[in-house]
Amino acid sequence: MEDTEIWTEKYRPEDFSEVVGQEEIVKRIKAMVENKNLPHLLFAGPAGTGKTTIALIIAKKLYGENWRENMLETNASDERGIDVIRNKIKNFARTKAIGDVPFKLILLDEADALTKEAQQALRRTMENFTATCRFILDCNYSSKIIEPIQSRCVIFRFKPLKKEEIISYLERIAKKERLEIEKGALDAIYEISEGDARKAVNVLQACASLGKKIxxxxxxxxASFAKPQEIKEILMLSLKGEFEKAKQKMFDTMLKYGLSGLDVIKEIERYVWNLEISDEIKVRLIDKIGEYEFRIVEGSDEFLQIEALLAQIFLIGRMR
Amino acid sequence: MSGEIWTEKYAPKHSKEVIAQELAIRRIKDFIENYDEQEDKALLLIGLTGTGKTCTVHAIAREMNLELIELNASDKRNASQIKEIVGSASKQKSLFGKKKLILIDEIDGISGMEDRGGIGELIKIIKESSVPIILTANDPWDPKLRSLRNYVSIVEFKKIGVRDIVRLLSMICEREGIEIDRESLIEIANMSRGDLRSAINDLQMLCMNKKKIKHKDLEVLSYRERERNIFEALGMVFKTSDAKTALRAFDNVDKEIDELILWIAENITKEYEKPEEIAKAYDYISRADVFLGRINRWQYHRFIVYANALMTAGVAISKKQMYRKFTSYKSPSKISSMFRSKEIRSVKKQILFEIAKNTHTSTSAASKFYLPYIKFIFKNNRKIAEIFKNQFNLSREEIEFLKY
Known part of the structure; x- marks a missing residue:
């Protein structure tokens, strides 16, 4: 993992001094780490603001080379239910930390993806292992975390990065990668990133795949590749009676951008309200779309279902 | 007459005696002789049953003095058993100092090949083998074989022409001292539809306790219940309004229902012209698909009855009246057959899993925050794509998906 070509990893800060933004948070956490005394932490804030990065630095500073053995990284959206997470934690917490730090670290990403019931279970787990483990919970909104957990954690709120912070980070990378970035390009990346450093770096790396001058x-x-417009065009094609074309383009678009059936359905649902059809038909269409979404969730073939949905829209277009 | 089975008695002893497959034979010999220089480490022989795939390999093994290690579907082997046998065979030298050749017959019939795992095992075996491997299969359209194609070269066995069949049959008759007229031989050959083995079997059956065959004797032969051509079956769905006729359309078509549904979907707009008909047909077919999904989900096989009814009868009755036109039906479009959504989902899942592992994120975050950019890079910069390929250990399918 050390020689990764994913820039967000290659240039992920390794030390508190390298972190851009979040100065207050960094200062306090640095002090905790120096004293080798850490409470449970709850990091709340939007994507790409440094939550995982700081958690990783904490581990690296506490345990040095052994950080991987002493930290369990898991996330609430990939694990099948709280029981799996609890078992993982139980197994991990069974052995003592290697080195002179008396506890191990557990990083639970996307903690707000857990239901309230699951969070209750998590709370009990936290209590059971407090003697040997510290938890760092990451979430977008702390309001989605139940109060008993909040009250057991020190909460840090991460804010979107400021323009100069994003830009200084990008320039640091540009220097190492020998890129030449136009001023306008830097501004544009910041605008698109909306203060999300990960997004900014990913956009930069994608741009750099086209050449060293950006x-x-x-x-x-x-940016437009990452947020395709084609779905709207496809809907219009189908409404205008060009079903065959719409169908082909749908296949193509899904594969080109790696969209799942659900990605597409969501986009269609959003766009239906802007179509030039009567409100009654809109509502009927929404009902249909919901049905197709349900079918895909239930395990039907996404291409076939979306094709069939397009056929329904095609029919509505003809009846207008 | 002797109890020997003619198909064995007259099986080619030498590849020169194999009928009508010169090109294929040359290719197979070259593959074995120059195995070290081959880009693909296995051959896949594709052709209808009875065209000589297996007996050709036998004949070649004999004349090149190879030790043939053979596995076929009727052995009821699954992928892991194959791995055991082939794995050890491909690593040891032969006892007698002979070179080895592995033949895995009828791979489309081997259990455990239904899923990606089975094919994956086979691919691994092929990659690791130090001994030439030859596989055979009947149906080139078989979706199960798709991922395998990246690792094998395909050799086609042609259907055998009537004239060639007649020539061989009359040779046999001569040797066996049978008297038969040429018309009868032609009819036997015709009935076999390019399957030499069935022609020989029919001939032997006719000659039971008889040395003189009259044309009238042929009446006992019936056409074998043979695969109904997929295009005929599509015609039965699209050109009828009778539900019962449509219902039976795919009874004798040798394809899985998951694939058949794509064939029908592909051709709805080739046949139907009115929007109401198209929408209705799609509605039925999408509901058939829902039942197919439920079979997997609930492990309840009887849902197949409803899936079949909706995709055949449902589509058939979606038209107002029959189109009196010639429709040339098409096979499912390249993209839809290249990437069945089930497959694509597993390909994508694997990629996301790798990205997530490398970026301290979940797979859903990887899909949202990384996938679009990585796709962009794959399309635009080969060098970096190559680096990612190694870092993430991507398969050919996964790369294809990222590049698309």
Whole structure:
């Protein structure tokens, strides 16, 4: 993992001094780490603001080379239920930390993806292992974390990074990668990133795959790739009676951007309200779309279901 | 007459005696002789049953003095058993100093090949083998074989022409001292539809206790219940309004229902022209698909009855009246057959899993925050794509997905 070509990893700060933004948070956590005394932590804030990065630095500073053995990284969205998470924690907590720190670290990402019931179970687990483990919980909104957990944690709120912070980070990478970035391009990346450092770096890396000189247009090219407009066009094609074309384009678009059936359905659902059809038909269509979404969730073939949905829209177009 | 089975008695002893497959034979010999220089470490022989795939390999093994290690479907082997046998065979030298050749017959019939895991095992065996491997299969359309194709070269066995069949049959008759007229031989050959083995079997059956065959004797032969061509079956669905006729359309078509549904879906707009008909047909077919999904989900096989009814009868009755036109039906489009959504989902899941592992995120975060950019890079920069390929240990399918 050390020689990764994913820049968000390659340039992920390794030390508190390298972190951009979140100065207050960094200062306090640094002090805790120096005293080798850490409470449970709850990191709340939007994506790409440094939650995972700081958690990883804590581990690296506490345990040095052994950090991987002393930290359990898990996330609430990939594990099948709280029981799996609890078992993982139980197994991990069974052995003592290696080195002179008396506790191990457990990083639970996307903690707000847990239901309230699961969070109750998590709370009990936290209590059981407090003697040997410290928890760092990451979430987007602390309001989605039940109060008993909140009260057991020190809460840090991460804010979107400021423009100069994002730009200084990008420039650091540009220097190491020998990139030349236009001023306009830097501004554009910041605008698109909305203070999300991960997004900013990913956009930069995608731009750099086109060449070492980075221009504003390229930034927009990457941005539009990441947020395709084709779904709307496909809906319009189908409504206008070009079903065959719409169908082909749908296949193509899904594969080109790696969209799942659900990604597409969500996009269609959002767009239906802007179509030039009567409200009654809109509502009927929404009902249909819901049905198709249900079918895909239930395990039907996403391409076939979306094709069939397009056929329904095609029919509505003809009846207008 | 002797109790020997003619198909064995007259099986080619030498590859020169194999009928009508010169090209294929040359390719197989080259593969074995120059095995070290082959890009693909296995051959896949594709052709209808009775065209000589297996007996050709036998003949070649004999004339090249190879030790043939053979596995076939009727052995009821699954992928892991194959691995055991082939694995040890491909690593040891032969006892007698002979070179080895592995033949895995009818791979489309081996159990455990239904899922990606089974094929994955086979691919691994092929990659690791130090001995030439030859596989055979009947149906080139078989979706199970798709991922395998990246690792094998395909050799096609042609259907055998009537004239060639007649020539062989009359040779046999001569040797066996049978008297038969040419018309009868032609009819036997015709009935076999390019399957030499069945022609020989029919001939032997006719000659039971008889040395003189009259044309009238042929009446006992019936056409074998043979695979109904997929295109005929599509015609039965699209050109009828009778539910019962449509219902039986795919009874003798040798394809899985998951694949058949794609064939029908692909051709709805080739046949139907009115939007109401198209929408209705799609509605039925999408509901058939829902039942197919439920079979997996609930492990309840009887749902297949409803899936079949909706995709055949449902589609058939979706038209107002029959189109009196010639429709040329098509096979499912390249993309839809290349990437069945089930497959694509597992390909994507694997990629996301790798990304997530490398970036301290969940797979859903990887999908949202990384996948679009990585796809962009794959399309635009080969060098970096190559680095990612190694870092994430990507398979050919996964790369194809990222590049698309």
């Amino acid at each position: 221009k504003e247009e390229q930034v927009y090219e990457v």
